[in-house]
Amino acid sequence: MTSKTPKTVTVSLSEPVTQAEAQITDLTLRRPTAGDLRGINLAFLQMQKTDEVVKLLSRITTPALAPDTVERMDGLDLVACANAVSGFFVTPAQLAAIQAAMG
Structure with a gap:
């Protein structure tokens, strides 16, 4: 196991989303x-408030998603x-502690 916080994460969508006639599955x-x-209000982002998550996702996704596309996601x-x-906001030390606790 690694104790390094990842720089990217791929999420496979359970329901594809369409943007500019392209169907996006990952x-x-x-x-x-x-x-x-x-x-972005960082406290609200950590609480996973929808408005903050939508705002951030439109800035950090590949393919790039418009905010209205993010809002149509399942x-x-x-x-x-x-x-x-x-997970991006977990320090390497915190990640190592979590992994150690999980065995």
Whole structure:
């Protein structure tokens, strides 16, 4: 197991989303930069408040998703993406402790 926080995470969507006539089945989320987080309430993001998650996902996904496309995502997929985003904010020491606790 690694104790390094990942720079990207791929999320397979349970329900594909369509944008510009393209059907998207997988999203790659990258760890946000300080600029990506501008204008986002970090406390609300950590609580996975939908507005903050939607705002951030439209900045860090590949393929790039418009905010209205993110809003059309299935709720299960939005939560999966929100969980992935939360993982970007775990320090390597915290990740190592979690992995050690899991055996």
